[in-house]
Amino acid sequence: MGEKHLVSEQFLDALEFRGLSRRDFLKFCGATSALLGLSELYTPQVASAIEKASKRPPVVWLNFASDSGCTESLIKATYPNAADLVLDILSIDYNETIMAAAGKQAEEVLAKSLKDGRYILIIEGGVPTKKGHGMIAGKEMIDILKDFSGPAAAIIAVGSCATFGGVPSANPNPSQIVGVSEALKKTGVNKAVINLDLCPVNVEYLVGVVVNYLLLGSLPELDSFGRPKMFYGRIIHDNCERRAHFDAGRFVEQFGSKEETMGYCLYKMGCKGPMTSSECPKVRYNDKINWCIGAGAPCIGCAEQGWPDKFARFYERLPGVKIPGFGGIETTADKIGAVAAAATAAGIAIHAVASASSGRTKDKEKEEGK
Ligand code: SF4
Ligand code: SF4
Structure with a gap:
């Protein structure tokens, strides 16, 4: 790697003195490049920018x-x-x-x-x-x-x-x-x-x-x-690790159920992932260990303007989201504007059709051994 050409030995030594190994520093720079949507070829530039930050x-x-x-x-x-x-x-x-x-x-x-x-x-x-x-x-x-x-x-x-x-x-x-x-x-x-x-x-x-x-x-x-x-260019639903379950119509209906232990989709438990834009599934929290949905909690939409009122009650399912495989439209809640709900429903339905036709769901299920 060419990082050493852009970062001074003195800076790397100083980091090592603070307990951060060169390897971990470069790993961080690589992860930050990815976070910024840059290829790993930009890792040396990121490292150099951080060294300049030491000013x-x-x-x-x-x-x-x-x-x-x-x-x-x-x-x-x-x-x-x-x-x-x-x-x-x-x-x-x-x-x-x-x-x-x-x-x-x-x-x-x-x-x-x-x-x-x-x-x-x-x-x-x-x-x-x-x-x-x-x-x-x-x-x-x-x-x-x-x-x-x-x-x-x-x-x-x-x-x-x-x-x-x-x-x-x-x-x-x-x-x-x-x-x-x-x-x-x-x-x-x-x-x-x-x-x-x-x-x-x-x-x-x-x-x-x-x-x-x-x-x-x-x-x-x-x-x-x-x-x-x-960081906010994609909806959580499009990037969620439980998405294959949503597409296949496999939902948690009750906390403490067998479906919950199987990691099924949390849409029916009130998940707001279909209307929330953030890279939470990728970036995660706490040393990348986990994130809300990974830990079994429905997304409550905290990345969106109008939160928390917009998404209260947190455990009430979103209205108007078409569920692939069930063909029905849920119309129980009316907290969110009809236009936004319809747009979301249309977006999700289109995405589901595209996923199914590309074989994404089947592939994902195969990966999961379903
Ligand atoms: S509804 Fe929620 S849990 Fe289900 S796939 Fe979408 S974001 Fe994931
Ligand atoms: S509740 Fe907030 S932090 Fe958790 S997944 Fe949803 S947007 Fe991300």
Whole structure:
């Protein structure tokens, strides 16, 4: 491999000193290339971008209305120890949950970052827009957001609270909490926000965006919800390991049943995978060990705008999804708009026909020994 031509020995030695072997570092770079949709030939460039990151681009991480679950997700990351490798190498000048400084000292750090500007601004949590409902040190959160957005080189909203309001904005939402983009509109600041939806954020998505920024010096291509297309370009249902069961009409009807132990499709248990776009089946959580559906829980759609209200009740099946093999249309729930439901039903039916005609289902079943 040619990585050594692009990464200095000194940098590799420094990583080794921190307990990260060269092999693991290059493995991480290869995985990040794949995450960014690049061929493994780009591994040396990714490695080089990370070395350049050791020059510590500054990061200001602000917490608004949330339970700090995304910070938790960041510090618990083990693959590939993202916190050490990229985010600790970046200069996280301010994150009030994990920084050592407190009080006046912390406020001074924050004021300096604001003065210097050109930082990556990461926001965790929704933004209360009702006066007096979200204050830090006597200042409204929305005003803090406005002040820090202007000088930022890039703004990343992490987790569903920061992207579209998430759990804190659920009905009846007395604090009128909204996501970062919506809040910025109210303040008159016109800046792009990268929305990394999910509850909590998947740290690998955050690493992917940061490396993409370092590698190309630009922000990734975004969809109409401000989410990077590379992570939110496909619906979970199209990529799900239980898809062959869906296509064959094999469903879990009850938790604790034999069908559940057989790993059948969770659609009838309320799975929102057919209406949720994210690479969860591929990227997974916790050192890639598992993800929601892999662990036996239906997807509750936390990557989508309007969550959680849009998909409550979580265990109620989606309406209007045509089930191949049964030929019927479920019309029990009416929580989701008829147009969207019909579009989903059509999309799934078309996909199922294409899968069946290409022999995908049969092949998959053969693989599984069914
Ligand atoms: S309905 Fe859910 S469990 Fe079933 S195949 Fe689709 S995403 Fe997977
Ligand atoms: S599988 Fe569904 S519920 Fe689980 S993290 Fe992904 S989008 Fe959220």
